[in-house]
Amino acid sequence: MSDAAVHRITLSHRAEYAALRGAVGALDALGFRRASAVGARLGALAYAPLGIRRGVVERQLRAAFPDWTTDRVRGVARASYESLGRTFIETAVLPSYSRQDVIDLFERVDNWEVVERARALGRGLIVLTGHLGNWELGGSYLA
Template sequence: MLSVSATPLPSVSEPVAPAPPAAVQDAPRAERRPTLSHRLEYAALRGAIGGLATLPWRQATAVGAWLGRMGYAPAGIRRGVVERQVAAAFPELTPARVREIARASYESLGRTTVEAAIMPGLGKQGVLELFEQVDGWELLEAARAEGRGAIVVTGHLGNWELGGSYVAARGVPIDGVARQQGNPLFDRFLTSTRERLGMDVVWDGHAVRRTPRSLRENRVVAMVSDQGALGLASTYVPFFGRPAKTPRGPAVFALRLRVPILFAVAVRLPNGRFRLAFERVPVVDTGDRERDVDTIVATYTRMLEEWVRRYPEQYFWQHRRWKHQPADTPPHLREP
C-alpha cells in the first residue's frame, strides 16, 4: 500500500427506509434554546480551548492526557466500565495490565478531545503535517474513480476526527455523519470546527436521506461503526467474541447503490504524530440481502477489532459497547 510521508509535527437487522427523491431537502436540525447551564458550560469550554490553542501542539495534547488521567483517578468516571470491558476483551491479561490499558485509554481520550478542539487552528496544511504515514490512499482514490462515491467506516479508535479532517484537507469532498450534541452551543461549535477544515457535517437523523444524494455526487461519506446512529438500523455481530449492536447502514447503502466501502483508522504513534490506514471491505451480493448485510457488518467490525488489538490503549472503552444484546445471549457473553 502507498505510504505518504509528512513534514515535522507543527507547534485534530432491519432494512433502512428508502431514500426520498433528491429534490427533497434535508429537514433542519431542531433548534434548541440554550439554557443558562449550557451557556456557562460553553463559556468554560471556549475559555479552556482558547488557552490551549496558545500552547505548542505537544504541550496542549499533554494537558489533554493529564485531564484524561484525572478522569480515571481520582475522579473514577466510568472506571469500572472501562476495566471490565478491557478485561473481557483481553481475558489473558493480568489485572495490573488491564488497569494500565484502562488508564492509558483515558489519556488517549483526553488527547483526542484536545486535538479535535484546537485542530482548526492548524489549517489544512497543519493537519496534513500531523501524519507521518498514510497507507492505502490509493484504495480511496480507486474507489472514487468508480464514480459512485465511497463509504468510509471507522471506529472510536485513535483520533477519528483527525482522520476525516485529513481526507478533507487532501481535497476530497467528504460528509461526516455525526450525532447532535446535548449542548446546542457546543454542537454548533463542533460543527463549525469540522466545516472549517472542509468536512460537511450530516446529522445522523438525516443520514438515510442525505447519503444516497452525496454518493451520487461522488462524495465520500464517513460513518463510525461502533455506536448506534439515529435513523439507521443495526444488527448484532461479534466484537471480541460478544454480540454487539452495530449500525448496518453502510452495508445496506453499499449493496443497494453498488458503492465501495473502505475501513479507515487514524492511530497515534509514539512520537505524537499519526498513521492513517485504509482497507477495502469486500462487498459480495449473493442475492440474500439480509445475510449479505450481516456479512459486511461483521467484516468491518472484525477489521476494527484487529486494530483495537494492536492499539487497545487508544480505544474508547468508556462507551458500553455490549450494553444492547439479543435476548438469547448466553450469560457468559453478556455485557461484562
C-alpha cells in the same frame, strides 16, 4: 413552561461558554502536540485519582479478557482514558486548523495513490477504518 423560558440564555450559560472558549483558546495556543499531551494528562486524572467509571471499565476489561493480569487490565484502562482525553482535546482545537495544518500533522499515509487514482477518475471512494484513535482527525485529513 413555554419554549422561550426553557431555551432562555442565562448569565450562567454565557459564563460557561466564555470559560470553555477561553480554555480551548489556551489549549490552541499550546499547539496541537502539547494540547494533545494535556488531554492525555486530563484523561489520566479521570482514571486516577478521580476514578470516573474506573470500576466499570476495569470490570468490563476483565470480562472480555479473563486471562489478563490485574496490572494489564489497569494499564489498558489507563491508556484508554488517556486516549479519550487526548481525542477530546484534539477535537476541540481542530476547527482552528487550516487544511494544510491538518495535513502536516500526519507523518505518512499508506496507499494514498489509491485515493488519488479515484479522484483522477472523478469517482467516489469508500474508506473503511477501525474506530481507533482520533478518527475525527482522519476525517479532517480526507476532507
